[in-house]
Amino acid sequence: MKAFTQHKGLAAPMDRANVDTDLIIPKQFLKSIKRTGFGPNLFDELRYLDEGQPGQDCSQRPLNPEFPLNFPRYQGASVLLARKNFGCGSSREHAPWALDDHGFRAIIAPSFADIFFNNCFKNGLLPIVLDEAIVDQLFEEMHAQEGYELTIDLEKQQVVKPNGETIDFEVDAFRKHCLLNGLDDIGLTLEDADDIRTYEAKRREQAPWLFDAVK
Amino acid sequence: MAGQTLYDKLWQDHLVKSREDGTALIYIDRHLIHEVTSPQAFEGLRLAGRKPWRKDSLVATPDHNVPSEASERAGGVAGIRDEVSRIQVQTLDENCRDFDVVQFGINEPGQGIVHVIGPETGATLPGMTVVCGDSHTSTHGALGALAHGIGTSEVEHVMATQCLIQKKMKNMLVRVDGVLGRGVTAKDVVLAIIGKIGTAGGTGYAIEFGGEVMRNMSMEGRMTVCNMAIEAGARAGMVAVDQITLDYVKDKPYAPKGADWDRAVAAWSQLHSDDDAEFDAVIELRGEEIEPQVSWGTSPEMVVAVSAQVPDPAAEADATKRAGVERALEYMGLTAGQKITDIKLDRVFIGSCTNSRIEDLRAAAAVAKGQKKADSVKQVLIVPGSQAVKAQAEKEGLDQIFIDAGFEWREPSCSMCLAMNADKLGAGEHCASTSNRNFEGRQGYGGRTHLVSPGMAAAAAIAGHFVDVREFATQLEIA
Numbered sequence: 289m290k291a292f293t294q295h296k297g298l299a300a301p302m303d304r305a306n307v308d309t310d311l312i313i314p315k316q317f318l319k320s321i322k323r324t325g326f327g328p329n330l331f332d333e334l335r336y337l338d339e340g341q342p343g344q345d346c347s348q349r350p351l352n353p354e355f356p357l358n359f360p361r362y363q364g365a366s367v368l369l370a371r372k373n374f375g376c377g378s379s380r381e382h383a384p385w386a387l388d389d390h391g392f393r394a395i396i397a398p399s400f401a402d403i404f405f406n407n408c409f410k411n412g413l414l415p416i417v418l419d420e421a422i423v424d425q426l427f428e429e430m431h432a433q434e435g436y437e438l439t440i441d442l443e444k445q446q447v448v449k450p451n452g453e454t455i456d457f458e459v460d461a462f463r464k465h466c467l468l469n470g471l472d473d474i475g476l477t478l479e480d481a482d483d484i485r486t487y488e489a490k491r492r493e494q495a496p497w498l499f500d501a502v503k
Numbered sequence: 504m505a506g507q508t509l510y511d512k513l514w515q516d517h518l519v520k521s522r523e524d525g526t527a528l529i530y531i532d533r534h535l536i537h538e539v540t541s542p543q544a545f546e547g548l549r550l551a552g553r554k555p556w557r558k559d560s561l562v563a564t565p566d567h568n569v570p571s572e573a574s575e576r577a578g579g580v581a582g583i584r585d586e587v588s589r590i591q592v593q594t595l596d597e598n599c600r601d602f603d604v605v606q607f608g609i610n611e612p613g614q615g616i617v618h619v620i621g622p623e624t625g626a627t628l629p630g631m632t633v634v635c636g637d638s639h640t641s642t643h644g645a646l647g648a649l650a651h652g653i654g655t656s657e658v659e660h661v662m663a664t665q666c667l668i669q670k671k672m673k674n675m676l677v678r679v680d681g682v683l684g685r686g687v688t689a690k691d692v693v694l695a696i697i698g699k700i701g702t703a704g705g706t707g708y709a710i711e712f713g714g715e716v717m718r719n720m721s722m723e724g725r726m727t728v729c730n731m732a733i734e735a736g737a738r739a740g741m742v743a744v745d746q747i748t749l750d751y752v753k754d755k756p757y758a759p760k761g762a763d764w765d766r767a768v769a770a771w772s773q774l775h776s777d778d779d780a781e782f783d784a785v786i787e788l789r790g791e792e793i794e795p796q797v798s799w800g801t802s803p804e805m806v807v808a809v810s811a812q813v814p815d816p817a818a819e820a821d822a823t824k825r826a827g828v829e830r831a832l833e834y835m836g837l838t839a840g841q842k843i844t845d846i847k848l849d850r851v852f853i854g855s856c857t858n859s860r861i862e863d864l865r866a867a868a869a870v871a872k873g874q875k876k877a878d879s880v881k882q883v884l885i886v887p888g889s890q891a892v893k894a895q896a897e898k899e900g901l902d903q904i905f906i907d908a909g910f911e912w913r914e915p916s917c918s919m920c921l922a923m924n925a926d927k928l929g930a931g932e933h934c935a936s937t938s939n940r941n942f943e944g945r946q947g948y949g950g951r952t953h954l955v956s957p958g959m960a961a962a963a964a965i966a967g968h969f970v971d972v973r974e975f976a977t978q979l980e981i982a
């Protein structure tokens with residue numbers, strides 16, 4: 289997994305609550321059997337004026353001029369400012385894959401849906417929860433100032449504003465450790481293989497019907 | 504010390520190891536697999552030279568991409584017309600072959616929507632931890648299991664290690680007491696719950712559904728309720744084990760038999776919250792206050808009783824919420840104050856892992872019997888959740904009732920629940936749907952979804968607009 293230590297990047301808005309994973313990446317693109325290439329279809333239904341199809345050349349499609357991420361001022365953005373309950377809906381990991389492929393490294397919102405939140409960490413994408421009032425303020429400042437860049441320092445757990453002001457955020461110690469070092473969860477868990485085997489042997493004794501029923 | 508909740512017990516039973524940072528390794532008993540969220544996980548295993556930790560914990564079936572239309576379906580995997588869909592289903596075939604995973608293939612008797620076939624075959628059982636790369640895995644919690652949806656990285660993680668890295672969730676009890684009125688179903692109960700607590704109300708919680716209404720509810724009804732726990736924000740929903748659970752599980756193909764059955768029943772009888780268990784949050788509803796529900800907006804929390812009106816955004820104090828209501832009304836092509844029963848339907852979809860089991864089809868057939876769909880309704884799709892449900896319905900003659908009413912009887916698949924196969928809404932079309940998500944574009948680009956129960960959907964198909972299934976049933980003199 290890609291490590292995340294410090295990142296400085298242009299902020300862009302996704303100004304609505306309850307952005308669901310169908311909106312982040314519509315289902316027709318989930319037919320891919322790869323992990324990459326979802327970026328051009330991020331927010332497909334909002335971004336383009338036509339209906340997207342898998343495998344299409346998106347550079348030829350009509351862009352929706354009213355969708356903020358299409359504004360020239362937000363091109364190259366890598367920090368997404370969002371609203372409550374971002375990423376609700378399905379468990380599709382294609383949602384963080386699409387955000388990542390488009391170039392986002394961090395998402396700031398007052399709250400996230402559980403599965404999406406979890407999926408982000410598995411893909412080197414950092415979801416940051418901040419107070420709603422602070423998120424409101426970031427939105428305002430970003431609207432007021434073109435080229436509004438935020439620095440995210442995972443080690444210090446801080447978001448740094450262009451004026452140098454800092455905002456602290458919480459992050460789970462284990463997830464932070466994995467993200468800072470770009471660690472692969474599976475490798476880490478397999479270090480505990482003996483514990484898993486011990487548990488499994490006990491379980492097999494207590495509940496034998498859970499084993500070998502399906503073959 | 505306070506007693507344990509059902510969730511506490513299931514957690515404790517599966518705890519392999521607690522880590523200092525508050526995370527834990529949780530052992531997974533059953534891992535269900537479908538074609539959409541697994542290819543990248545199998546690929547990951549291959550690249551790392553890993554093998555599944557415990558093959559007998561895996562059960563796979565294709566459901567999202569498989570055609571529902573009989574003639575296309577007859578051609579099997581090779582007959583899937585959409586090339587990208589075909590490749591995905593083929594990839595599942597190949598992966599199951601390469602990794603020696605049990606699969607119910609596209610036209611085999613065990614095939615169906617993954618959340619329908621789990622309980623139906625006994626592949627998912629009380630007391631299990633169940634995962635699947637699909638958020639509606641919460642369905643299996645109805646059996647008294649800890650079941651939740653995971654992402655593709657976690658699919659790979661569970662295949663490789665048999666464990667999931669988890670942080671314990673908080674406990675929520677949603678208690679529905681009293682009795683349900685005639686014509687009010689499990690779907691209405693869960694929509695009413697979501698309407699009350701919102702789509703983020705259960706975020707961070709495992710929800711236990713309890714109370715008299717849940718105790719009296721059939722297993723299939725409990726599955727409908729747990730299925731939509733995720734629409735209330737909770738990864739896991741569950742119901743305590745009781746006699747209804749045991750009667751359901753007994754004699755399922757993969758359920759324990761003989762002496763194992765007796766041992767299992769003894770273990771499962773512990774699977775309820777202790778009387779003195781403490782919950783972090785308790786939500787209460789009264790069964791008799793719940794009316795048939797209809798969603799009007801683009802989030803499952805945007806739901807009202809069929810007797811109500813489309814809400815007015817001006818009544819919303821919170822600016823973000825107001826904007827959300829306005830946007831939803833615009834997308835849905837509805838006006839504030841419009842009566843729900845004035846909403847006309849273009850298509851009707853009865854199916855999905857929420858409502859495609861035999862009881863759902865019986866409820867729809869009871870309404871459709873001897874009736875005809877309205878001319879203004881272009882299409883009514885009835886998509887059974889599994890091959891077994893389809894066979895049972897045909898045995899009972901339900902398929903003929905639907906066909907006589909001008910409905911289409913289809914093959915088991917997810918179908919128009921998310922429109923990954925050929926079944927889709929056109930832009931601007933309104934659909935009465937028994938599925939679980941009314942997000943923008945979910946059932947087709949520009950499509951407008953209204954979530955309802957199977958009876959309400961069938962009644963709407965006949966009337967051409969929403970009607971209160973209770974009045975409708977009285978007129979028809981059916982109970």
Ligand code: SF4
Binds near residue numbers: 618
């Ligand atoms: S029926 Fe719908 S919600 Fe259920 S698994 Fe299929 S696509 Fe997902």
